[in-house]
Amino acid sequence: MVLVGDAAHVVHxxxxxxxxxxxxxxxxxxxxxxxxxxxxxxxxxPARLARWNRRRRSDNTVSAHAFDLIDRIYSNDAPLPVMVRGHFLGIAGRVPPLNRALWRHAAGT
Ligand SMILES: Cc1cc2nc3c(=O)[nH]c(=O)nc-3n(C[C@H](O)[C@H](O)[C@H](O)COP(=O)(O)OP(=O)(O)OC[C@H]3O[C@@H](n4cnc5c(N)ncnc54)[C@H](O)[C@@H]3O)c2cc1C
Structure with a gap:
């Protein structure tokens, strides 16, 4: 039996x-x-499924932590998070390779 999707991991x-x-x-x-x-x-x-599990766990864990971090930064009005999100959004929008990389990662390509 293998678990996929939300049965295996729920993200924000x-x-x-x-x-x-x-x-x-x-x-x-x-x-x-x-x-x-x-x-x-x-x-x-089992060894084959364990390799698949490791591969997917890495992507899913990084994504879950990234979404939690975004949530913490955007739901916090302290000066530092406000400054970080303003700069991050500005940089991501002004640097096309970074912008494209974020889009590609989100689209899973
Ligand atoms: C508010 C909100 C907004 C979201 N917005 C987005 C979005 O914009 N884009 C995006 O990509 N994701 C979004 N998600 C996440 C997305 O909905 C889930 O990641 C996705 O639905 C998971 O799909 P799944 O098939 O793994 O599980 P589910 O969609 O949960 O499907 C599981 C199915 O199994 C059924 N089931 C449960 N137990 C049993 C049982 N014992 N026997 C038979 N059937 C059973 C359930 O009824 C359900 O139909 C959002 C989630 C929430 C809560």
């Missing part, structure tokens, strides 16, 4: 990324199972 909804993370779990699982099937190996081998 502010970033609108919950569905994407679940779809990325499924896509990576299909990739893993597909490669095993091509080589005639057991698609449910």
């Amino acid at each position: 909804p502010l970033a609108g990324q919950g569905v994407n993370l679940g779809l990325r779990d499924v896509s990576a699982l299909l990739d893993t199972a597909g490669r095993a099937a091509e080589s005639g190996a057991d698609i449910g081998a």
Whole structure:
């Protein structure tokens, strides 16, 4: 049995990324199972699923922490968070490669 999507991890909804993370779990699982099937190996081998789990846990954990951090910064009106969010948004909007990288990560491409 494997858990994907919200059954495996729930993230703060502010970033609108919950569905994407679940779809990325499924896509990576299909990739893993597909490669095993091509080589005639057991698609449910524990070591294979453990590799998939590590790969997805890393993306999901980084995303969950990032969304929590964004939530903390945007729900706090102390001077430092206000300054950080103003600068961060400004920089992300003015630096096209950073802007594109954030979009690409959010889109899972
Ligand atoms: C307020 C809010 C806003 C959000 N906005 C966004 C957004 O803009 N973009 C985005 O990508 N994500 C958003 N999300 C997150 C997104 O809704 C979830 O990440 C996504 O729905 C998870 O999909 P899932 O299939 O893993 O789980 P779910 O959508 O929770 O599906 C699980 C299904 O299993 C069913 N079920 C539960 N127990 C059983 C059982 N025992 N037997 C049979 N069926 C069962 C449930 O009824 C449900 O239909 C938001 C979440 C919230 C709370």
